[in-house]
Amino acid sequence: MAITKEEVKHVAHLARLEFSEEELETFSEQLADILNYVAKLNELDTTDIEPTYHALKITNVYREDEVKESFPTDEILGNAPERENGFFVVPKVIK
Amino acid sequence: MEWPKLSLSEQLENLRQGKVSSVELTKALLDYIEKKDPQVKAFLKVTSEEALAQAEEADKLRQKGEDRPLLGVPIAIKDNICTRGITTTCASKMLENFVPPFDATVIIKLKEAGAVILGKTNLDEFAMGSSTENSAFFPTHNPWDLERVPGGSSGGSAAAVAAGFCAAALGSDTGGSIRQPASFCGVVGLKPTYGRVSRYGLVAFASSLDQIGPLTRSVKDAALVLQVIAGKDEKDSTSVPEEVPDYLKALEMDLSGAAIGLPEEYFGEGLSGEVRTRIEEAIKVFEEMGIKVKKIRLPHTPYAVAAYYIIAPAEASSNLARYDGVKYGLRVEGKDLIDMYKKTRSQGFGPEVKRRIMIGTYALSAGYYDAYYKKASQVRTLIARDFTEAFKEVDFVIGPASPTPAFKIGERVSDPLAMYLSDIYTISVNLAGIVGLTIPCGFTDKGLPVGLQIMGPHFSESKVLALGHQFEERTKFTEKYPEL
Incomplete structure (x- = not known):
């Protein structure tokens, strides 16, 4: 299976990544290699096999909805690249 | 000392x-x-x-x-x-x-x-x-x-x-x-x-x-x-x-x-000779310890790497979406929000991380989910069952x-x-x-x-x-x- 550079560009956009022309070339080849390898899964008939999304059968772990101590705003904002008056700052979104 | x-x-x-x-x-x-x-x-x-x-x-x-x-x-x-x-x-x-x-x-x-x-x-x-x-x-x-x-x-x-x-x-x-x-x-x-x-x-x-x-x-x-x-x-x-x-x-x-099982699939092609010899010597030690040794099968082993390289990157592509240049970590300025995301992530992640995000995003993208992620998760069931069966015997x-x-x-x-x-x-x-x-x-x-x-x-x-x-x-x- 081959993957076109256009497909790689589309997936990169979905993943919010960008690549140079050269990188696009390498990635197309490497992704194709990996997907070709993965295609061996199709040798197996998995009709009626339940998928496993989690190693242990745990569902719906509940706890009481109680107010607990939270982190000070300063500490949480401490790692933000840009902050102002207790807020994260992002580039302008609305035009 | x-x-x-x-x-x-x-x-x-x-x-x-x-x-x-x-x-x-x-x-x-x-x-x-x-x-x-x-x-x-x-x-x-x-x-x-x-x-x-x-x-x-x-x-x-x-x-x-x-x-x-x-x-x-x-x-x-x-x-x-x-x-x-x-x-x-x-x-x-x-x-x-x-x-x-x-x-x-x-x-x-x-x-x-x-x-x-x-x-x-x-x-x-x-x-x-x-x-x-x-x-x-x-x-x-x-x-x-x-x-x-x-x-x-x-x-x-x-x-x-x-x-x-x-x-x-x-x-x-x-x-x-x-x-x-x-x-x-x-x-x-x-x-x-x-x-x-x-x-x-x-x-x-x-x-x-x-x-x-x-x-x-x-x-x-x-x-x-x-x-x-x-x-x-x-x-x-x-x-x-x-x-x-x-x-x-x-x-x-x-x-x-107690009994140990030796899966045929773990001793096949690709195993280096010296590693095989050391493991065989170890098995003799187990026998001396009074432990029974049986040959077993884990038939879906050859598919584990393929299943893993869909499941792990799929989960990674979702988990690593949090690195957006806003809450913590690197930020590289761009001409708008999307451009800032792309520049930040492209400069912040190395080649292998990008490769896995790409595989994961591809496997989860519209039209491919069943063929890749669901299929790999079904194979995961088969791999887990191999062990369940094996542990009934050993x-x-x-x-x-x-x-x-x-x-x-x-x-x-x-x-x-x-x-x-x-x-x-x-x-x-x-x-x-x-x-x-x-x-x-x-x-x-x-x-x-x-x-x-x-x-x-x-x-x-x-x-x-x-x-x-x-x-x-x-x-x-x-x-x-x-x-x-």
Whole structure:
């Protein structure tokens, strides 16, 4: 299976990544290699096999909805690249 | 006394008998790190100041007559486990300056048990890799042969323990990242049952597979550390409420009459001759111990790597979406919000991380979900069933931890698929969520360590550790040290 550079560009956009022309070339080849390898899964008939999304059968772990101590705003904002008056700052979104 | 050559239990013994203080022990190890780590490069950060303060605290407690399970012993931490006030970089430019405002649950537990945190160890960026060459900062070298990789992704932790910089370190294991480097570096590495140890504060790679575990010089030491870090944590809803047994006590349990299974699929093509020979010799030791040996089949093993390289990247692509240049980590300015995201992520992530995000995003994208993610998750069911069937017949499954001993630095970097295949014997354990323990079982002619893997059902840590411990008592492979 081959993957076109256009497909790689589309997936990169979905993943919010960008690549140079050269990188696009390498990635197309490497992704194709990996997907070709993965295609061996199709040798197996998995009709009626339940998928496993989690190693242990745990569902719906509940706890009481109680107010607990939270982190000070300063500490949480401490790692933000840009902050102002207790807020994260992002580039302008609305035009 | 040569402190770097002692195991964790021996260090504790010396501390308890008052033969050494925690400050003296910590200083001795810090000195040794300063002298020898420039060759090995196991540490991304050595936290000397904090460690000495913790050691002083430990000595004060001991003077007051107090004792705790790890009081005063230095331990290193893989740098994808959050440590309050100390950078946690995941060996990524994305998090180069990230200082967590909280401790991971395992760190809180280690501190409560009296451990001294010595520093943060190198890894493949975001734990994605099998050689520690994907670190954005520098590769780590194998203490047994500095031209070779220590394995990965917990290569820094494995190398630190092998070199004698510390007697124990924490790692994380998503597809073999504790067990494969343990094998390459000749140390003990345990991946506990999924959910046995809280993942709160472990930077997420593939959440349904990730598990924290110890790397140590002996099986007993692995039991000591597991005892401290295991247990239900309300901050990790996937951690399990099963009672934590007394792992140390269990080490001497009577295993006569137990049966081990040797899966045909773990001894086929691709297994190096010397590794095969060492494993066969180990099997003879088990027989001498009165353990039955049976040939078994795990028929879906050949599909494990393929299933893993869909499931793990799919989960990673979702988990790593959080690195957006807003809340923490790197930000690279762009002409608008989307452009800022793209520039930040493209400059912040290294090639292997991008490759996995791309595979995952592709596998989860519209029209491909059933063909890739669902298919891989169905195959995961088949792989887990293989083990369920096997464990009806035998108590343990045994095989090599890696098809080859440590390979040379640079040898596999240009071929991602060849690198992925070095995890062929460890990945199934994560997919099934069961226990996997690597222990040293000898050396190649060139003096490189070979690791044996013991696999057991969910929550069989006691028995797996007991088998490993009793093997170690007979073989003493863990007593050899690399010359640095």
